[in-house]
Amino acid sequence: MDYRKQKLPAVLLVVIFLGLCLQLPFQVVQNLPPQQRVAVGEKIDFQLNLPKIFTDQFEFKIDGVPAFYLGQAAPVAAKPGELKVQVKLFGFIPVREMMVSVVPEIKVIPGGQAIGVMMNSEGVMVVGRSSIIDGQGKRHNPAAEAGVKLGDILIKINGVKVETEGQVRDQINNLGKTGKPLVLILKSKNTQKPYNATITPIFCNETKRYRVGLFVRDSTAGVGTMTFYHPETRSYGALGHIITDVDTCQPINLNGGKVVGATIEGIRMGKKGQPGEKLGVFSAEEGISGNIIKNTNCGIFGILDQEPKNNYSKRAIPVAMTAEIQEGPAEIYTVLNNNRIEKFSIEVQQVIPNGKAEGKGMIIKITDPRLLAKTGGIIQGMSGSPIVQDNKLIGAVTHVFVNDPARGYGVLAEWMLYNSGAISKHVSIRKNEKNDERSIIAC
The missing domain is CATH 2.30.42.10 (PDZ domain)
Structure with a gap:
């Protein structure tokens, strides 16, 4: 019997076995985002969260130079700039190409303050017909x-x-x-x-x-939460999502607006199928005053007249890039009574690096018994509450799952920083908050 004929089935079995073993990591590597950012001093680590035995055959080259195999120690970003990353199987089969932007570390003061938001639209919006x-x-x-x-x-x-x-x-x-x-x-x-x-x-x-035969409205207002303040530029980010008209659900074309301080006078507890809300009033005495320059999928942004009061945290902390965020415990800062910022525990259940278009970068779950007992979970007015993990700002609360109020979405802080203009771009940013009952004029 020909020895080569005996050997052929064994070789095919080995190839099939290796193919099955590498199928999952191959798909995971192919699904890596085409662009991502890391801060200077952080590891260039793609965190595939797969067993080493399945991934250590993938070689990463940075600007053409072999950098590491998955499972080995990742290199550290030394200085700002752009890096071209190539991923190859066994060192010679191309799998993926990406760009990594290395940005300076940015520090912000986390927020949590309740704010009143008042926006004027470009022209007037048609909200009804009669x-x-x-x-x-x-x-x-x-x-x-x-x-x-x-x-x-x-x-x-x-x-x-x-x-x-x-x-x-x-x-x-x-x-x-x-x-x-x-x-x-x-x-x-x-x-x-x-x-x-x-x-x-x-x-x-x-x-x-x-x-x-038209009903029109020229502005909207509501209560939300400030996410961060950047002392160097006096810029802020808040809400974490775009403001839409309550009747049409269409984004409001911004034509000016302002933010002011607010106090929370009560909580309407949320339950399955019926989101709760913070009951707040605008208050000029809270020391928050500023304009609104942008209304984006990742929040509203502008400049404050002065540094906002913060009874909880006055120290600036780094903003985490997407690759640094881990599934697991984290904390949010928010106000439930008057103007006192409190800290509550949550869990980051999933990071969604490709969700920028909708501003949905992670799935979170409220785990703090005190917060659940008080609110039932994520409620309206909590949008913009900063999410902190390992002493870094990683994002902000944005949306609640209507049928599971303890869970919802968060936007990534990295996206908010780019939208705000606090990070320079030299290396490359639904449901409303509770609206006031403005009269709708028939025309």
Whole structure:
């Protein structure tokens, strides 16, 4: 019998066995994010959390120089810059290419303060439509017939820029008396591209004025939590998620706004299917005052007039890059009563490095018995509460799982820092907080 024929099945079995053994680590390596950041002085460690026997055949080259095999000690980032990383199986089979940005260590003062958020939108947002009953008792909706949709932004009427609900109401009524059509310039909620709508107002017998069949709103307000303060730039980050209109769920196009201090006067406990909330009031005496410059998927950002009061922590701590975050115990800072920041234990259950588009970078679970007894878990107004692990800011609380209030999402602090502008970019940033009951003006 030919010896080579006997050997062939054995070789195939070995190849199949090795293929099965390497399938999982191969997929895990391929799913590594194409870009990530590490701070100067930190290890360039990809933390695949796989047994060494499955991963020590993958070689990492940094800028073409063999750096380490998985399972070995990772090199330390020495200075800011960009590094090209190549991963090869057995040292010669290409598997993955990535870029690692090494950034200076950034330190911030963790927040936890309750804040009042007041935002003005660009123009006014269409939040509803209603029929108009004319003198003959017939129903009309000129705006709907002209193609105006919920969430669209009204920018100008007959060439005049509009900024407030009252201004829109009065302009439509006064121009409607002329009997001539109006030309409205709006931005589509879907494309953000301007478009024109020509509409003839109708006199409404119910309101005794001319209308076009729209409900509009010019601003929003609510209570949230500050995440961090960066002393060198006086910049702050808060909420951890984008602010949307409560009626349309569309992101608000920012046209100015401010943050002020707030005090928490009560807690409505959350339960399955019904998120709870902090009951707060704005308070100028809390020493927090600043503007809002950005409204992004990773939070709101701006500049404070002065360093905010912090009864819990006045010392700046490093911001952790994504690769440094570990599954396991962590803490959040938040206010449950008056203006006193308290610390509570949580667990980081999963890190999601590819979730930046939605601002969902980790899954967290409240484990502190005191917090669970007081709130039932994550509640509205807690968004922005800083998450600290190993004395580093790793993120902020953002969303609650409606059917499991003890669990929810957090945004990564690294993403917030880039959105805020606190970290220079020289090497390369849903559900609302409780809104106030503003009147909605019919137009």
